[in-house]
Amino acid sequence: xxxxxxxxxxxxxxxxxxxxxxxxxxxxxxxxxxxxxxxxxxxxxxxxxxxxxxxxxxxxxxxxxxxxxxxx
Numbered sequence: 824x825x826x827x828x829x830x831x832x833x834x835x836x837x838x839x840x841x842x843x844x845x846x847x848x849x850x851x852x853x854x855x856x857x858x859x860x861x862x863x864x865x866x867x868x869x870x871x872x873x874x875x876x877x878x879x880x881x882x883x884x885x886x887x888x889x890x891x892x893x894x895x
Contacts, residue, residue, distance in 0.1 A: 858889030 841847045862885040866876045876882050887893075 855890055859886060861889050862886040 841851065862882055863873065863876055865885050866879065866882050867873070871879065871882075
């Protein structure tokens with residue numbers, strides 16, 4: 824989402840359209856599941872308990888990289 828207020832307004836206006844579109848809303852829920860699983864698995868490999876995983880900056884950065892498809 825853009826940082827401009829006009830772009831944010833357009834995104835907000837689009838929200839009901841997305842929520843009421845079964846295919847689009849399902850996609851928005853399902854798309855991040857694989858990146859989430861990979862980020863969790865990376866933390867689990869470091870012996871971080873699942874309940875603690877989401878509290879780490881490393882997890883947040885790993886999940887962000889997975890979702891955005893970046894390596895840095």
